Amino acid sequence: MADDNTSTEKLSNVNPADLPIPDELSVLPLNDFVFFPGMGFPLQISNKSSKQLIDDALLQDRMIAVVSHKKISENESSKNVADDLYSTGVACYIHKLIKSQEGLYQVVMSAVKKIQILEYTTLEPYLKARVKVLEMKTEKDKEIDALILNLRNQFKKMVTLSQLPPELYMTVAAISDPFYIGYLIASQLNLPLAEEQKILEIVELKEMLRRVTEELAKRLETVEMSNEIQKAVKEDMDDKQREFFLRQQLKAIRKELGEEDENADIKELRQRVEEAKLGEEPRKAAEKELDRLAKIPASSPEYTVARTYLEWILDLPWEVSTTDTIDINEAQSILDKDHYGLEMIKKRIIEFLAVRKLKQDMHGPILCFVGPPGVGKTSLGQSIARALGRKFVRISLGGVRDEAEIRGHRRTYIGALPGRIIQSLRKAGSNNPLFMLDEIDKLGMDFRGDPSSALLEVLDPEQNFSFADHYLEIAFDLSKVMFITTANIIDTIPGPLRDRMEVIELPGYTEDEKLMIAKEHLIEKQLEAHGLTEDDLELTDDAIRNIIRSYTREAGVRNIERKLAAICRGVAKDIVAGSTEKAAIDTKDLQKYLGPIRFFPEIMARTWGAGLATGLAWTPVGGDILFIESARMAGKGGLTLTGKLGEVMKESAVAAMTFLRAKASQFAIEDAVFAETDTHVHVPEGAIPKDGPSAGVAMVVSLTSLFTGRPVRKDVAMTGEITLRGDVLPVGGIKEKVIAAVRAGIKDVILPHLNEKDVIELPDNVKEGIKFHLVQSIEEALDIALEKDRKQ
Secondary structure, eight states, rough: OOOOSSSEOOOOOOOOOOOOOOSSSEEEEEEEEOOTTTEEEEEEEEEEHHHHHHHHHHHHTTTEEEEEOOOOOOTTOOOSGGGOOEEEEEEHHHHHHHOTTSOOOOEEEEEEEEEEEEEEEEEEESEEEEEEEEEEOOHHHHHHHHHHHHHHHHHHHHHHHHOOOOOHHHHHHHHHOOOHHHHHHHHHOOOHHHHHHHHHHSSSSSHHHHHHHHHHHHHHHHHHHHHHHHHHHHHHHHHHHHHHHHHHHHHHHHHHHOOOOSSSSHHHHHHHHHOOOOHHHHHHHHHHHHHHHHHHHHHHHHHHHHHHHHHHHHOOOOOOOOOOOHHHHHHHHHHHHHOSOOOOHHHHHHHHHHHHHHHHTTOOOOEEEEEOOTSSSSHOOOOOHHHHHHEEEEEEEETTTOOOHOOOOTTTTTTTOOOHHHHHHHHSSSOOOOEEEETTTOHHHHHHHHEHHHHHHHOOTTTTEEETTTTSSSSOOTTTEEEEEEESSSSSSSSSHHHHHHHOOOOOOOHHHHHHHHIIIHHHHHHHTOOOOTTTTOOHHHHHHHHHTTTTOOOSHHHHHHHHHHHHHHHHHHHHSSSOOSEEOOOGGGGHHHHHHOOOHHHHHHHHOOTTEEEEEETTTTEEEEEEEEEEEESSSSSEEEOOOBBHHHHHHHHHHHHHHHHHHGGGGOOOHTTTTEEEEOOOTTOOOOOOTTTHHHHHHHHHHHHHOOOOOOOOEEEOOTTSSEEEEOSSOHHHHHHHHHTTOOOOEEEEEHHHHHHHTTTTHHTTTEEEEEBBBBHHHHHHHSSSSOOO
């Protein structure tokens, strides 16, 4: 069989130390190591240029120079490799080369002479330099003999104490050259690179031997101190082992005498293990840990660790479940009582209950409620748990960055605990609670891991039946748990995690829905919170609508609840002061309790004219109207965009201007006007970032209005993406945008024709009073949006 390695070996009776050293040698740099004369050992080489150096040397006289690389920081490193090398090194003779199958070189070489680098003559493909041999002259001197004798004796002592191979001392004893004796001992002292290099650079023999003697003395002192410490540690360990054996003997004696051999703590835990409802795997783990605990002294820190782990196993609801409420009529009643609207979510929960009644062992659904703040995502989870008759557990994931928050820490860490999933199950006391994972879109990630990746197993019905927490290391069945997650934005949730959840969107509420929520839920809640009754306070529908329109601007109802709380506090003060017995709040009374009106209809607040158009935008907190303002002035055809616009929105403005210039003749606009005019497009509220393609139609309408002089109708708002050919493409967030239009008093809404499906899904009370114009081209939108007459 052929060998996988290729070997090149010099077979010669010539002593390498007798060979002449050429004036120019190839230079091989060494990292973290100093090669002393008289030393020989194998060296592994993987660098391409260094391998070429070895190949070339084998074809010549096999002699190379080896120098060490200086240990310097990256900031101090020179661009020239030669500048980072020491000037003193050794001339080495290559005895043997073995080429491995992986492409590595195993080179056996020996250092024959000490040399000094005079000048580098070649830098590529590897270093070459002119060198000078530094002679190592030996001399007969009593002090040198004394130094060598002392070195040998001290080195023999170090070999004995540090358990070095005895052959090392035998080698030192057999060497006659004093330089080689000093260098061999120095190489065994584990000195820093710079210290070894200083020893190599010493020219005088006496000075070199004294320096090695000093370093050997320091090393010997360290070894002796280490041995003393080791001896003390061993004695301490012997005492502990003796105590352990005595305790074991005492235990055996008590057993023979029939005395109690377990303390009350162990006995109590053993009884709990027998009575606990555990599965086969957790029962085996508990019994094994209990047997281990019984053998650990109560004073040992390990005793507390083992006991805590055992208590976690016993406290978890492995086989404990609550019974689901299967009466779908009762569940529907609970959901309707707690929340107004939200028909899609209620329908989904009732469907789950219906299927559960037919199939008892079905997995719990994994739902994701996505919507703006204040629309009732979290409170809806509580209502669902109440309707199902399950325990409710809420876990806030906002800002969680550590994977161990989900999976727990391993028991090897001090103070380790299970993750939030296992902790919450123990708190719930059942293995089928409703888990509300709040703010899942705000999970973080850093060097401690990615929590969203840990949730992949938790939220996968095909995997979570055997969820293994790092602390417990026992599989827990999460398939019976009903998981509901909440998020404000779906885009920030990682794709694989989003794919495991059934996404249900909760859009913002309409004015009528907010009115009903306030009347049926919020007013009653605030009256109770402030010690009032219906006999103390009465709010008219007009007053509530005015609060919604003039004092709040949101997709949810949180601010409405705050305003109602402010009114309740004011009424409570009046009642306590005796100034009133019952407050009847109408629109005219709001300023007394809430102050001046905060929000006005934005359409009415604008100075209207050519170049101003109303767009519709989607935001994480609901829909909003967006004004596009255009102005022109004398110039050279430039286009300026302001309002903190994102890249996509800027591109929409450029596309709108390009369309208008391409169709200029269609709108009776002279081409020369664009060359002589600079145009400025601004989107107000400049401190708020804005982006997305849905403002394209509004930008075309604004620019067309500017250049034709035809104003845009005040009661028209629009949304849609545009193309250079004049097509209007569909966009998202239609319900939120339409609600914003209703809130602003808009009567006509221009939408892309392909968004007709979204209009059909709108509630009737939203569509009431709004005229929808579904357009396919920009020309259609312009005919609807622009006034017929030109106004200056």
